[in-house]
Amino acid sequence: MKMSPGQFAAHLAGAAARSKALEHQLLERVGELVQQRAKSYLGHEQDGWPALAESTISEKQRHGYPTPSPLLRDGELRDSIRHAVDGHRVVIGSTSEISVYQELGTERIPPRPFLAKAAVESEPEIRRMAAELGKRIIISRE
Numbered sequence: 001m002k003m004s005p006g007q008f009a010a011h012l013a014g015a016a017a018r019s020k021a022l023e024h025q026l027l028e029r030v031g032e033l034v035q036q037r038a039k040s041y042l043g044h045e046q047d048g049w050p051a052l053a054e055s056t057i058s059e060k061q062r063h064g065y066p067t068p069s070p071l072l073r074d075g076e077l078r079d080s081i082r083h084a085v086d087g088h089r090v091v092i093g094s095t096s097e098i099s100v101y102q103e104l105g106t107e108r109i110p111p112r113p114f115l116a117k118a119a120v121e122s123e124p125e126i127r128r129m130a131a132e133l134g135k136r137i138i139i140s141r142e
Contacts, residue, residue, distance in 0.1 A: 023088065034122050071102055
């Protein structure tokens with residue numbers, strides 16, 4: 001199909017707009033996937049996480065929280081996990097100060113990474129989603 005320079009420019013502009021919209025959709029899906037996976041880890045023992053200290057379990061029981069349920073007390077930490085798309089990236093994190101201590105550990109708290117773990121373990125699904133997006137961009141001729 002023969003195009004004039006103006007038609008070609010319009011075609012490229014349309015393709016760029018479609019690509020941007022599809023990229024945003026992909027980033028939203030990635031954010032939702034990692035966010036939900038990170039939330040699902042809280043309250044469940046994970047490979048690589050140390051067992052809770054007996055003192056922590058006793059303290060949780062005294063306050064009526066489920067045990068052992070690592071990183072889960074009243075759901076505040078779980079509910080603080082969010083994602084946001086910012087241009088060409090997705091940011092997944094927590095607004096809870098406690099999340100930093102739990103994710104990275106402290107002098108007294110061993111690290112129990114839930115955000116990084118969720119991102120790493122989501123990689124195969126993210127790759128599939130990105131490949132699907134690439135096919136949609138290439139096939140799209142609107």
